[in-house]
Amino acid sequence: MKQKSPLTNFAPRKVNPSVSLLAGVALGSLTACAANTDTKEIEPPIAYATEISVSTAADGGLRPAIGTQNIQVYRANRAEPTHLDGLDHTYLHAPMLAYWKGKFHLDYLSAPVNEHDMPTPTSYTSSEDGVNWETPKTLFPSYQRPNGEYTLTHQRSSFYIAPNDKLLATAFHGKYPRPNDGSGIGRVVREIKEDGSFGPIYFIRYNSQEDWDPADAAEYPFYTESKDQAFKDACESLLSNKLMTAQWWEEDRSEDGFYREKGKALSYYHMPDGKVVGIWKNAVTMTTDDEGESWIRTGFAKNIPINSSKYWAEKTKDGDYALVFNPTTRLRHPLAIATSQDGTNFDNLLSVHGELPDQRFPGLYKNMGPQYVRGISEGNGTPPDEDLWLTYSVNKEDIWVSRVPAPVEFAVEKKIFFDDFETSSHNGLPENWNIYRPIWAPTEVIDTDSKQGMALSLSDEDPSDYASVTRVFPKGRSALIRFKLLLEQTDGRLEIDVANAEGLRPVQIAFTEDGKVEARHEGIWKPAGEYEAGKWMDIEIDVNPNKNVDRFQFRINGQEVLYRIAYFTDLARTVERLTIRTGEFRYRGVGGQELPESDYKVKKAIYLIDDVSIEANREPQP
Incomplete structure (x- = not known):
């Protein structure tokens, strides 16, 4: 026995097929x-x-x-x-x-x-x-x-x-x-x-x-x-x-x-x-x-x-x-x-x-x-x-x-700003930062229980993904970026990029899985020393200090760590964002292949970031 719907509150509507849009056709x-x-x-x-x-x-x-x-x-x-x-x-x-x-x-x-x-x-x-x-x-x-x-x-x-x-x-x-x-x-x-x-x-x-x-x-x-x-x-x-x-x-x-x-x-x-x-x-x-x-x-x-x-x-x-x-x-x-x-x-x-x-x-x-x-x-x-x-x-x-956030914006006007994460958090996440937060690679503002106070924490135990944070700053030829960084281990990978509007990455820096620090010069990873677990470092990235030569300087604790100034890997006339992530950069992922090991967590890596200051469009230094 066939039964019609009891919901017949509306009389059948005559529909002109020339004006009735049937979704799903070619x-x-x-x-x-x-x-x-x-x-x-x-x-x-x-x-x-x-x-x-x-x-x-x-x-x-x-x-x-x-x-x-x-x-x-x-x-x-x-x-x-x-x-x-x-x-x-x-x-x-x-x-x-x-x-x-x-x-x-x-x-x-x-x-x-x-x-x-x-x-x-x-x-x-x-x-x-x-x-x-x-x-x-x-x-x-x-x-x-x-x-x-x-x-x-x-x-x-x-x-x-x-x-x-x-x-x-x-x-x-x-x-x-x-x-x-x-x-x-x-x-x-x-x-x-x-x-x-x-x-x-x-x-x-x-x-x-x-x-x-x-x-x-x-x-x-x-x-x-x-x-x-x-x-x-x-x-x-x-x-x-x-x-x-x-x-x-x-x-x-x-x-x-x-x-x-x-x-x-x-x-x-x-x-x-x-x-x-x-x-x-x-x-x-x-x-x-x-x-x-x-x-x-x-x-x-x-x-x-x-x-x-x-x-x-x-x-x-x-x-x-x-x-x-x-x-x-x-x-x-x-x-x-x-x-x-x-x-x-x-x-x-x-x-x-x-x-x-x-x-x-x-x-x-x-x-x-x-x-x-x-x-x-x-x-x-x-x-x-x-x-x-x-x-x-x-x-x-x-x-x-x-x-x-509304209004939706893509540009920052403030030339110099400072984030110490003491008050700039919403539901545990920092305001004004772009956050990519997988469950197994969470980002959050935490209390360090030290004189450092509150800090931005990135942790990662995901075998197939990473945590990532990005801070946009005013577009320009130059930028002086400073922040404090602590890595709680020497066998995880942390990458730092400075990028332009289209995502080109003229500045690329890595703290590697074997305790090394590296920076890319014209696409080649160059040694920049070693790092210790559990110690705060003062990081300084000086992008285009002369504004017209497509290069950067990299300092840790006030010391130059490259034997020469590094030239950009991706050629970009301007820069406008800093990105820090707990894994190797990916252009885009791949699909269609079973990744059985991705169901299991890997050893957790933890990174702390604090006192981020960025001076955009910095004047050339003498």
């Missing part, structure tokens, strides 16, 4: 469809100032958005998983984010090896500060259908804070091997409570396709059977929200009138006049004047690369607008941000996540890079700071968040 078909309208061509509501071109480096050759903190939430591990339910899955993807009751709430999909493996459940974690995350647990388990196969959860949206302050989470139960092709079972919902516990699971919407089988949905009751009226009210509110539920179309693709448009992974923001601007997968744009009850298609975003990874658009709390995406047609790195003051004209493309570690676990459809970005949707909470919070997966195997 690019040529999309272009033809977008152009085939009965009205004059409409200017897209999102446009970038120029044609975008980035390099194939991990950061795309882009400047970083100053002060961005990249924080790893969960690291896939097959041998020793830390998931509360013991999931040893190595495919982790499609995270979602909300902020409610003083906490960040995040969920994501996981599968054993490949995209759309059986089973695919949804996991959940939370954090009070966005830096330290609870051990994940299963939010929506996969269940067995009558035919013996297990469901695959899928999501383009998940969280919803209802007007009655209930936090709901949803996921779609699809069928193997394509959970989002319209043949699935339905969408489930449950409440997340303030103490972190979960309410019962219900279906909130069944698929209404003709071949839908009610036996597949017997695992959970329909939400209307709940005895909790407040929960049911929250569900009804969600069902009536056409902006939120527009993101559901892809999985069930029903023609019962519930959906107002067809598209994938909608992200949207309100303009001052009340109009909503939306961007979907493949850089498709639409607008609505009635909160999603009807949409006006406006073609593709102008000068934005058409990529099958997601786009995130948001009005930031400083009144500007942000667009976050992978700025190529194919690669899913870097993760970049463009900003706008009017919500239409975007520029200043910057890197948000510019690292690309090796992929540790190969699998089908596992793209490399930081991808499938989502932020906090309108109405889904406001963190206490003014910053933009994002979540995404890296290499489809690790879950990350980023905190991007």
